[in-house]
């Protein structure tokens with residue numbers, strides 16, 4: 001029988017999953033942050049990640065609809081506002097489009113999602129389906145990768161600014177807001193699971209939800225690596241950068 005963990009032991013186990021499986025450890029991120037990728041490879045990353053960005057508020061709307069307490073919904077709805085904004089041109093999705101625009105990608109093409117790698121689509125959709133089909137506790141727990149995102153975002157922003165002449169503070173503005181939004185969201189989700197996971201089976205489900213989410217993030221980077229770095233097999237129909245080469249910058 002699995003033992004019942006104290007709330008703090010549960011947190012410790014969650015943090016251990018992040019330390020072992022978060023996408024900060026993926027070799028594609030290492031290349032991205034240290035300036036090794038060429039322009040086309042960075043374009044491919046931003047284009048594919050757009051699909052994650054635009055599905056996050058859909059995912060959060062599903063979670064919102066499943067939370068039964070007014071207080072929890074009040075807190076959760078801020079996530080949707082953060083990404084969708086309250087006016088045209090505001091919010092995280094619009095800020096992500098500033099990045100893709102800065103990388104010379106046509107906005108209509110990005111928004112059409114026509115150039116995605118199939119794995120990007122499948123991984124992101126698996127996340128949306130997970131929060132719909134599993135318990136609301138697992139749905140909340142699956143957002144807990146955000147506990148680990150401020151570190152990688154800081155590395156990414158400083159690394160990309162230092163290493164790519166085609167990247168500026170303005171194009172990376174998306175990440176500024178995340179540095180305050182992510183800890184706020186993660187604190188809420190962590191308190192929620194520590195409070196609500198009161199049985200061993202629920203605690204195991206929470207841990208498995210975080211592992212699942214790490215897989216969602218990891219699979220997206222595996223797909224980028226396979227298509228745009230090595231061996232460089234771009235899926236039929238997916239984005240092909242101009243003058244595509246898998247040669248890395250030195």
Ligand SMILES: O=C(O)c1cc(C(=O)O)c2c(n1)C(=O)C(=O)c1cc(C(=O)O)[nH]c1-2
Nearest residue numbers: 056142143144145146148149152153178217
């Ligand atoms: O840049 C990153 O590495 C990163 C990671 C994650 C994450 O850990 O899921 C998110 C984000 N960014 C992000 O910008 C974001 O809005 C976000 C929402 C969520 C979520 O699961 O609800 N994760 C993340």
